[in-house]
Structures are given as C-alpha cells and as structure tokens.
Amino acid sequence: MYKKRFDGRAFNELRPISAKAGIIKRADGSAMFKIGDTIAYAAVYGPRDLYPKFLKDPEKGILRCNYNMMPFSGSGDRVRPGPSRRSRELSLVIEKALLPVVDLSDFPNSVVDVFIEYPQTDAGSRCAGICAAAMALADAGIAMKDLVVAVSVGRVDDQLVVDLNYDEEAYEDGPVADIPVAMIPSTGEISLLQMDGEVSKEDLLRAIGMMKEVAGKIYDVQKAALKEKYTKGE
C-alpha cells in the first residue's frame, strides 16, 4: 500500500514548477523549465542551412532534437558524457512529440536544431525537456499550432500518481508504472505516450485522465514565462 507520497504531495499534485524564456542569449530561442529537482534547458538554433545535404527535405524544414544529461546531473554517479542508446531514443521521442505542432513548411531544405541539456535530473526529464523545447521553439519565432505540455503519470504500488520523482520510480515494495505523456493542450491530442512497468488498461486510461487535469497548470506556467520575456522593458 502506497498511502502517502514520499515528498508529501497529494496524488494528483505536481512538483513545484518554474519556467523562464530567453535565457540563452546567443540562441535564436531558449527556455528553462524546472519541475521539482529536474531542470531542463532548451536552446533552439535556426531555421538554418542543413548539412549533410542528404538529410534535406525540399518540401519542408526538419526538426532535430538533442537530449543530453550533464555528467553531474544524476543521483551522484557520473553520467557518461556523449550520446548513448538512451539519449538517442529520448532525442527521437522528444522530436516526435513536438513535430505535430511545429510548421516548417516555410523553410524547405533547412533545419531547426533543439538542444536540451539537463544540469540536474530527478525523473521526468523527457517531459521537462518537451515543455522547455516547446517554449524555446515559440521564443525562436517558429510557427506553431500550439505549445506542448508533458508530464509523467503512473502507478506506485496500488496508487495512481501524477509526476513521479525518482524515489517513486524506484519504489521497491510493489509494482511501478511510469508513463510519460505529452499533450497538445488546445485539442487534447497526445503526442507522446510511453510506458515502463505494468498497468491495467483501466488504470492507464485513468492515469491519462489525471494528466489531462493537471496539464492546464503546466501550460499556464509556460504561457506566463513566454509573455514575461516580452513584456520586460516596460
């Protein structure tokens, strides 16, 4: 029985969130998204010329994401720098989660590069990365249908919870399911759904429902951060 969460949150409560847009001056667009102890920085460069040439798409621009955890970002063990099987996969799913909203048809043969870096992680990094990347893309002025919000949901033992932290993911006295979900807030469409663990169909649907309930809170933070950047100077 998982009666009380390790950090004392309610079962449908997110960790504290903060966000900021435009933190990397040299990038065309950038954002920081922090949820609990997970911090994601996203920097967007482009649209710009794409090399190697064979990757070019003459019909529309392409999106290229790169997920990277800094060596000191984990729980204490050094994260080996450089690409790994895991970071390659996460780069890909983040890209797929963002693609439905970005419109690069005005920029054929070009690329938009998104670099997502993590100075500190405590589970839910791909979701934090998606939130940061969506804001950074908007900050870079790329045409988008909407932002993307993402948060993981799941079950710890017999309890459905929102936004698992690492302690919950590593819960040992019962089964755990970690389900990262990304959603396009205006339509409710889901652009990322993965799962690690085991869960029944009913619980999965209920968990996604819980995600939809809290998505608005994340969206509000993203929106406010973007607006804040541009109202500065008054």
Added chain:
Amino acid sequence: MSQLLVQEKEIVVPGETIAEGMDYIPSKGMYRSGEQVKSAHVGLVYIEGKVLKLVPLSGRYLPKRGDSVIAKVTDITMNGWIMDINSAYSAMLPLKDATPEYVEKGADLTKYFTFGDLVFCKISNVTSQNLVDLSLRGPGLRKLNGGRALKIAPSKVPRLVGKQGSMVSMIKKYTQCQIIVGQNGLVWLQGEPEQELLTIDTIRLVEQRSHLSGLTDYISNYLAEKCGPLSDEQHNEQVNDDVQETI
C-alpha cells in the same frame, strides 16, 4: 456570436485563442481551428475592423524580393560570391550584378569582396526553394568599409526605421553617424567612436521597447539628454545620405 478574447496590442503565444466566431478574419501568423482564431507565433495582436493582425516578436528573416539587406561574404565561387544574409538560407551575389567592370575569366574575385566583407545589397530574386539572388545595381548599394555592425531581431526592423525612415533619421541627426539598416536585421553604422557607442545603445533601446507606445518621444528625449538639444542647423539639416531606407 463572435467575440474577441484579447485586447489591441496584447501579447499572445502559439495556440492562444484570439477570437471566437467566424466574423473575425485571421491573417498571416494565425490559423483557424473550428470557430476559433488562434495564434501561431509569440506576437502582438492588432485589430483592424474585422481583420486580425499578428506582428511576431521573434523569428528568422524570410528573404523577400526587393528587400535591401546587409550580407556577409562566406564563400567565393567561379562567378560570384556566396553571402550570409542572416536567414535560413545563404544567398548568391553573381559577379555580373556586382560590378559594371569587365572581369577576365578566372580573375581573383577577392579584390572586389573578400571573406567577411559586409555588402549592402538588394535581393533581386527568390525562388520557391528559397534560392536567393542578390544584386548591387541600385542607388546606395555598396560595400561597407569600416564602421560597426550589429544584429537586431528582423521583426523589429520596421520600428527602428520608423515611418518614412523617421526613427533612423532622428538617430542620425543626433549622433551624426551614418546608419544603414538591412531588412534582415543587420545594422551598420559609422561615425565618431563615442557617437557610434551611443548609437548602438539607442538601437538596443529601440529594440527593447519596440512594442511600447510613445517610442519616438522616448528615444528623442533619451538622445536629447545624451547629446543636448539639436541646434537649428542640425534640425533643418536633411539627412542626405546616399542611402534611402525602405520600410
């Protein structure tokens, strides 16, 4: 019933609903989803009757035929130069559009423009695949020697130029600097070193406050404070640069 959900000059983010109902007409940078009009950029909303306009606050420069831009030489080919125009695409300046002189086949083109040179030129053509051609044929188009160059957001260029070039000519009058504004967000200026610095500060200020009203007054007060009020002579002086800025 149609209903507007934002106010004039309000900042919107992608996906934010600007208006509901079919009575409002979206323009560039917005899209319709069902009955709603939504934004596709971070930008400011302007309402002109039933037409909604969105001015993006960021974004890359999209090359357009007829624009005057400041380009930088990145490569030299057999028959011209490859130039960086601060957009997603590089541009080509063919030799025949760059100089009226006869140039021998295989001549060394670096004697005209070499790597890193800034050239104020015009976009003569843009194809559907965004291959950009440049030209130096036109009044005021030339190589930019010396001076300083800085980048501003391309979306803020119209504010820096002002109506009929009012903002930039005001800055010129006060600082006595030559200023050339490229539509691609590159600004080149030349003058006395201290005045150059002041001009850069002023341009940054314009960029920062571009979405606020009363910008022209604010900038003229700022400049008057820094360089003292304009003498009558300066006031009536026509800024007769060889360059005519376009909006």
